[in-house]
Amino acid sequence: SADELAERIRSAKAVLGERVVILGHFYQREEVLRHADFIGDSFQLAQATTSRPDAEAIVFCGVHFMAETADLLSGADQVVILPNLAAGCSMADMADLDSVTECWEQLEDLYGTEPDASGRVPVIPVTYMNSSAALKGFCGEHGGIVCTSSNAQTVLEWAFERGQRVLFFPDQHLGRNTAKAMGVPLAQMPMWNPRRPLGGNSDEQLTDARVILWHGFCSVHRRFTVDQITAARAEHPGVRVIVHPECPMEVVDAADENGSTDYIGKAISAAPAGSTFAIGTEINLVQRLAAAHPEHTIFCLDPVVCPCSTMYRIHAGYLAWVLDGLVGDDENPPEALNRIVVAADVADHARVALERMLAARP
Ligand code: 13P
Ligand code: SF4
Numbered sequence: 001s002a003d004e005l006a007e008r009i010r011s012a013k014a015v016l017g018e019r020v021v022i023l024g025h026f027y028q029r030e031e032v033l034r035h036a037d038f039i040g041d042s043f044q045l046a047q048a049t050t051s052r053p054d055a056e057a058i059v060f061c062g063v064h065f066m067a068e069t070a071d072l073l074s075g076a077d078q079v080v081i082l083p084n085l086a087a088g089c090s091m092a093d094m095a096d097l098d099s100v101t102e103c104w105e106q107l108e109d110l111y112g113t114e115p116d117a118s119g120r121v122p123v124i125p126v127t128y129m130n131s132s133a134a135l136k137g138f139c140g141e142h143g144g145i146v147c148t149s150s151n152a153q154t155v156l157e158w159a160f161e162r163g164q165r166v167l168f169f170p171d172q173h174l175g176r177n178t179a180k181a182m183g184v185p186l187a188q189m190p191m192w193n194p195r196r197p198l199g200g201n202s203d204e205q206l207t208d209a210r211v212i213l214w215h216g217f218c219s220v221h222r223r224f225t226v227d228q229i230t231a232a233r234a235e236h237p238g239v240r241v242i243v244h245p246e247c248p249m250e251v252v253d254a255a256d257e258n259g260s261t262d263y264i265g266k267a268i269s270a271a272p273a274g275s276t277f278a279i280g281t282e283i284n285l286v287q288r289l290a291a292a293h294p295e296h297t298i299f300c301l302d303p304v305v306c307p308c309s310t311m312y313r314i315h316a317g318y319l320a321w322v323l324d325g326l327v328g329d330d331e332n333p334p335e336a337l338n339r340i341v342v343a344a345d346v347a348d349h350a351r352v353a354l355e356r357m358l359a360a361r362p
Pocket of ligand 1: 149150260
């Protein structure tokens, strides 16, 4: 039963003490997050990874790319565990090393590799955190950087100081929304379709480009629509609409604000009692925020429940299983089940790209 699982998790944690730290993303189920030592957005979780160098094991309740990042940033003696290895991210899977490398070679043919008079290289690759370690490694190796939804503008500024243009992958929406907010015209943001030569663009489109967008998207956030916002405003005059920047541009433009999962929570906490919020992000977070803030009215913009199906694959049973594994018993020595280890050949470059992000400041 749920109570028995919660008890198993509590007693394993009690035995392990400081030897284990449990990190949880805001989208996780409540039955998992109640056991987390630290809850955050993907940037905060990357930072939290380095905050407990004494812990032998980091149990990451999130998705695969987040656990890979934890492995890259954690100490050499620490193990990172993803309670269910099937917890991936469909957006991260939309860009792979082969097709990004092919794109890069076509861009090198078009733009060359020489810096301009002010020392800016032709293209800086920027990968959203929601990507494989191999793509973070690609960025590290080619003068690029990682961003999350909470620092995308800072990172693009970093990139434009060093490059004439940016190749942004995998999320077209975060790239477009961020660049648009920085004043880049839409006409200078061609999209790259890896199945077509030059990504389906003309030479001229690419020559004028400032941000070349990969064609990826989040299947949860692309469900939000302008019609939903119109309906929420009609039904709740004065409603504050906040959406995640992975939503399509029209939705972000129609909303009052957009920001990372942490931004959304903080905006709600800071609002005067009696506020009404329509939120465009994953349902577990919206429901938890609604339960935590009975002084406000908070609802999800999408009337049909939209969990992130892969985040949802981690439930309390998996957490109990990996913690029991770390404890061991009479017949089984302690072991790190479902360990995530980034291949040595990409780890060094990937760490460079992550460290550039952690060092980039507004
Ligand atoms: P945050 O960085 O805002 O937590 O977003 C992570 C994510 O996967 C959103 O879909
Ligand atoms: Fe990936 Fe979207 Fe799920 Fe975030 S919400 S982990 S981007 S599928």
